[in-house]
Amino acid sequence: MPLPSEPLRKLGFLTIGLFDPEDPAKGHESTLQVLELGERLGFDSAWVRHRHLQHGISSPVAVLAAATQRTKRIALGTAVIPLGWENPLRLAEDLATVDVLSGGRLNPGVSAGRPMGFDRVKDALYPETADVEELGHERARRLLGFLRGEPASDFEGTEGIEQFSRRVQPHSPGLAGRLWYGAGSLGSARWAGENGVNLLTSSVVRAEESEDFAQVQASHIRAFRAAHPDGAAARVSQGLVVVPTDSADARQRERYERYAEARLPRTRAPQGPGRVLFAPDLVGTSEQIAERLHAHAGFREVEEVAFALPFTFEQEDYEQILSDIAGKLGPALGWSPAAVG
Template sequence: MTPLGWENPLRLAEDLATVDVLSGGRVNPGISVGPPMHYDRVRPALYPDTGDAEDFSYERVRRLLGHLRGEPVTEGGPRTEGFEVFSDRVQPHSPGLGDRVWYGGGSLRSAAWAGEQGLNLLTSSVVKAEESEDFEQVQVAQVRAFRAAHPAGEAARVSQGLVVVPTDSASPAQRRRYEGYAAARLPRTTSPQGPARMLFAPDLVGPSEQVAERLQAHAAFREIDEVAFALPFTFEPDDYEQILTDVARLLGPALGWTPDA
């Protein structure tokens, strides 16, 4: 997920398109909006001359989408000067990349807006408590608002991101570490947090069969057909290898996934 507040949309579009061309159309960019974290501290280095004028609203996303979708960025069309040919749009242009952009939204407004723009929606383990304090029901409402506003309707792509840690092949020490990590974060899931009333989903830790059952009982999980399992930042390389191996060998198949799907 790339916070656009740190980026120039035109330059980012060039970088994404270049990587997409080189990778054969495999890039699925994730983006979000809002001022950079600790903006007052980083503004002198990030935007020394334009800090007060930078627009961190949805307009920054529109600019990026326009560049990725091949909209002109200069007036007057392409032109030739001597032996040089200058395009009026971002180059390279990678057809289809603009339709593979994912927007990280956490409110009804942002979910509906993402749908109107034809974006894909990445809904995560953090949502804004608006009409309910039940995490699953809040997430369901956002998914439905997104698809109601999207040109593709029910076929619009939604990915659910949750922290999921299968423990099937974990050592006793690893299990204790994973369970302690989840327990330390559990209190924040019991009620909305902070002025923005953010709701957090509990981390799912346990054997793959048990995790699969909890996911299949999750109201929002039943609304979507794509998942993005998030990994904690503080684990060791061996932990990640064990978790990813169990996801591929056990949890994925328990949820209906196969390697060639």
């Protein structure tokens, strides 16, 4: 088995948090239980997806606020919040509040650009200004500035009996340094590096310079680090769908394999006018998955991962997958679990 240059240093996971629209509380509770399980298993980070007008987490910041009160150690992240749906100033207040509640464990991941399905909701989001809203990197830069403490107001002082600040309150030192940018293109990866944030890579990229997913992902990581002030030490986290089957029963293994097979055709060539490339899901024993990862050009560039859980599995499946990732796959990649308090 080929070995990476460095052992895996940080292991995380990502969940979408699906729920039944007739009983959304149960689904949200299940998501919180998955995050708690991740902490018990020694994962370094737990991330939640962001889904608007779907039966998944629409408000990850609110869910993570709840998670701060049910966990003590694990880093909590969003992967990713599409900023086209957000006011950067208000989002900065929410993120800083949750970071304070967590004791400095929040890792907000964001993305810029025109959000998926924007034309269907733009009149509800921005009834007067949809056509002039800036949805690109400047929106992310504004958020970053507010998190760093740049002025949001031209007034600071006392008015009547109330005190006012120029910067977002609460201010959480260190939060800006834990901001991640979800980049799927070479230009976005360079922007993240130039602006000194961390880079989230996922199972989706644009086929700009190659049609080999792993090579494209590796090129993004190299371009990011070349542009980042920290160079080779700049943080990158890779996210792929990974499903170890070590402790799965026969029924689970068959379902996992069907799931991956149904999604495989989209990985064979770039999709749509945007030439989007999808990574194949990795299903098999931890030894098999580790071998594939050690040979993956993108994985060989990173020391951190946040493996994505499949969308539509059952709670018992997630428990089995997470247990195998922490107990089998992680160690096969050189990772050691965090101490469980």
